[in-house]
Amino acid sequence: MSKTDDDVILHVDDLKKHFKVDEGWIASLLQSVTGDDPDYVHAVDGVSFDLKRGETLGLAGESGCGKTTTGMSLVKLHEPTDGDIHYNNKRLSEASDEEIKEFRQNAQMIFQDPFESLNPRMTVYDIVAEPLRVHDIRNETARVQRALEFAELMPAEHYFDQYPHELSGGQRQRVAIARALVLDPDFIVADEPVSMLDVSLRAGVLSLLDRMTEEFGLSVVYISHDLSLLRHMCDRLAIMYMGKIVEKGPTDQIIENPQHPYTQALINAVPVPDPDVGRERVELQGEVGDVIDVPTGCRFKDRCPKYIGDVCDQVVPPLEAKSDTGADQDIACHLFESAEGYDPYAELDGGRAENATAANDGSESAPADD
Amino acid sequence: MSLLEVEDLEVYYETEQGPAQAVDGVSFELEEGENLGIVGESGCGKTTLAKSIIGILPDAGYINAGSINFKGDDLTEMNGAQRRRLKWEEISMIAQSAMNSLDPVYTIREQIVEAIETHRPGTGRVESNEIVTEMFELVGLDPERADDYPHQFSGGMRQRAMIAMSLALDPSLVLADEPTTALDVIMQDQILKRISQIQDEINSSMLVITHDVSVVAETCDRVIVMYAGQIAEEGPVEDIFNNPYHPYSIGLKRAFPNIRMENQDLLSIAGYPPELIDPPEGCRFAERCPMATDRCREEVPSEHEMGDLRTYCHYAEDIDQELRPYADDPETWENTVAAKNAGAQAGDD
Structure with a gap:
């Protein structure tokens, strides 16, 4: 599927990233002897979405749901295992070296921990200027200065010769932002940009990130487990669970009217800074499932309070618009009727038919009881 | 008499540039059965305050002035042995990182039983095991998993095991230092729910130290807002928020x-x-x-x-x-x- 929508800067199409477990040579040797298939962690397992120009999209979910791997794949810090990313309607897998270089200039990332993402042996000036040198861009000093000033590190010259250890956490994250902006990128992936910062400083960095989208028309993908923060920052939200998006749509709609049982549990679990507000708690049972040997059907089925039987067990729910919920809100759950007439039960019946054939061959088939 | 009375407490850290006044003239009281929250930014002195109460200040830290009266006895005047006796038995702590607070080479049961038998010599194994089972049920863990090692538990389960351990000796005061900060939203929610439930079921007082005002809003009766080593404001949680x-x-x-x-x-x-x-x-x-x-x-x-x-x-x-x-x-x-x-x-x- 290729989109030709000019508004869409990034079109992610069924992106998958699997990591091999036991990559060491002993493991490989053993595998070659025993003939076992290697195991893979299905970190990202079929994620699709569009990022529009000037839009802020939030990726949310628990640790290990694949949100950071998705983010890193978006800026090509990971090569996808399968699927593709289209940047300005161009498939990255087919792009020339020249085009990849242009993409790298336009895709930047801000990491969670400003204590680790900045090289301690480089001055602030060199840290911010490094991307310019890599991409051979002139007018270095003026650009570095402008980037630092935008990040509210003023006067910029004052910071040029400082090293990261001389700066506070908030200032470091501002240096990381200046570094991401110095190349005038089209979009930025910000992975938990303020979770390491103190509360009183968070709002300052957040308002800076806000200005970044307003003044430069940047598109931003925010990755965070903090839904209160994402509600504040994002136009749209995508909720991930075990490598897949389970629900996506406009932020206010998702937060106020979540439909997927997992989204509902996640939103209800967020503590509210107001003693007068009592929360309704949906306690999820169990833990996030196995991402190596992924379960069949819906990945949330074992913890789902609304499990409805065989269809959840066997058919992977597609992320799609549903006929009975709000516009623009896509949900991957069998509880809702597909807006486009997709019938998961047809697949289930097909599965039963096969089972029946198998039963004829002598094995037991699962009783069809609903 | 309140359970805990802190009066004009000054806790300093020795540095090369002179003493850093981490806690500077803090006074408050904690009643029996009350849950008090302490909020503030990093470096406001909230963790130092907790460490002085339980008696685990690092070497550079010392109590410069003031007193910490616990059930009428001044903790600042006790020697090491006296304080050790109070630890776990009277005052226990739920640390921020359960991963680092549990010993990896012993099972959870062994660690809890050790704490019980150290403080209450003569407690039989059967009785200790009963306490372990009771505590595991209280925090929502399957008692059959008490013989697991910490690495066999997920982060949330380890934090629950920590809570079970801190409650095993039925202390009068539990200090919870950022009890949910290292956890995911859903785990955090389950732990907060457990904490509120435990507060209802037992009559220990709890001191919750956190930077997250929403955690305080959900678990505390009263709250102290600290800034730069001093109390800025203190009062009932509804009043502080509203x-x-x-x-x-x-x-x-x-x-x-x-x-x-x-x-x-x-x-x-x-x-x-x-x-x-x-x-x-x-x-x-x-x-x-x-x-x-x-x-x-x-x-x-x-x-x-x-x-x-x-x-x-x-x-x-x-x-x-x-x-x-x-x-x-x-x-x-x-x-x-x-x-x-x-x-x-x-x-x-």
Whole structure:
């Protein structure tokens, strides 16, 4: 599927990233002897979405749901295992070296921990200027200065010769932002940009990130487990669970009217800074499932309070618009009727038919009881 | 008599530049069965306060003055052996990182039983095992998993095991230092739920130390807002959230995004907390406060009783009439000295 929508800067199409477990040579040797298939962690397992120009999209979910791997794949810090990313309607897998270089200039990332993402042996000036040198861009000093000033590190010259250890956490994250902006990128992936910062400083960095989208028309993908923060920052939200998006749509709609049982549990679990507000708690049972040997059907089925039987067990729910919920809100759950007439039960019946054939061959088939 | 009475406590850290006044003149009381929260930014002294109470200050830290009265005895005057006896038995702690607080080479059961038998020699194995089972059920863990090692538990389960251990000897006071900070949303929610449930079921008092005001809102009866080693404001949790008098409490609350609110204008408190080696004269928050006057920069604010709240701000009485809406507006906070300093520097070039 290729989109030709000019508004869409990034079109992610069924992106998958699997990591091999036991990559060491002993493991490989053993595998070659025993003939076992290697195991893979299905970190990202079929994620699709569009990022529009000037839009802020939030990726949310628990640790290990694949949100950071998705983010890193978006800026090509990971090569996808399968699927593709289209940047300005161009498939990255087919792009020339020249085009990849242009993409790298336009895709930047801000990491969670400003204590680790900045090289301690480089001055602030060199840290911010490094991307310019890599991409051979002139007018270095003026650009570095402008980037630092935008990040509210003023006067910029004052910071040029400082090293990261001389700066506070908030200032470091501002240096990381200046570094991401110095190349005038089209979009930025910000992975938990303020979770390491103190509360009183968070709002300052957040308002800076806000200005970044307003003044430069940047598109931003925010990755965070903090839904209160994402509600504040994002136009749209995508909720991930075990490598897949389970629900996506406009932020206010998702937060106020979540439909997927997992989204509902996640939103209800967020503590509210107001003693007068009592929360309704949906306690999820169990833990996030196995991402190596992924379960069949819906990945949330074992913890789902609304499990409805065989269809959840066997058919992977597609992320799609549903006929009975709000516009623009896509949900991957069998509880809702597909807006486009997709019938998961047809697949289930097909599965039963096969089972029946198998039963004829002598094995037991699962009783069809609903 | 309150369970815990902290009076004019001063805890300093020895540094090369002189003593850093991490906790500077803090007084409060904690009643039996009460749950008290302490909130503030990193470096405000909240963890140092907790460590002085349980008696695990690092080598560089010392209690300079003041007293910590626990059930009438002054903890600051006890020797090591006396304090060790109180630990777990009377005062226990739920640490932030359960991963680092559990011993990896012993099973959870062995660790809890060890604590029980050390403090209560003569307790039989059968009895100890009963306590383990009871505690595991209380925190929502399957007692059959008590013989697992810490690495076999997930982060949330380890934190529950920590809570089980801290409650095993039925202490009068439980200190919880950032009990949910290292956890995911869903785990955090389950732990918070357990904590509230435990608070209802047992009559231990709890001191919850956190930077997250929403954790305090959900688990505490009363809250102390700390800033730069001192108490800024203290009172019932509803009053602190609904009608705070100290500008720092107002700012801190408005700096937190609330998932239930649409289009919030978050407030940013420009600047950083002051150096505690040579703290400023007057109010320590003055540089970052939008309402600060010369008086604030010169004179240390005294205690003002505002209903059930105790507020350390010269202008606490004026907040109600005119200053509250002003303090509640994020734009106001762009006028602090700290914010202007950033702006003035910008104008220089």
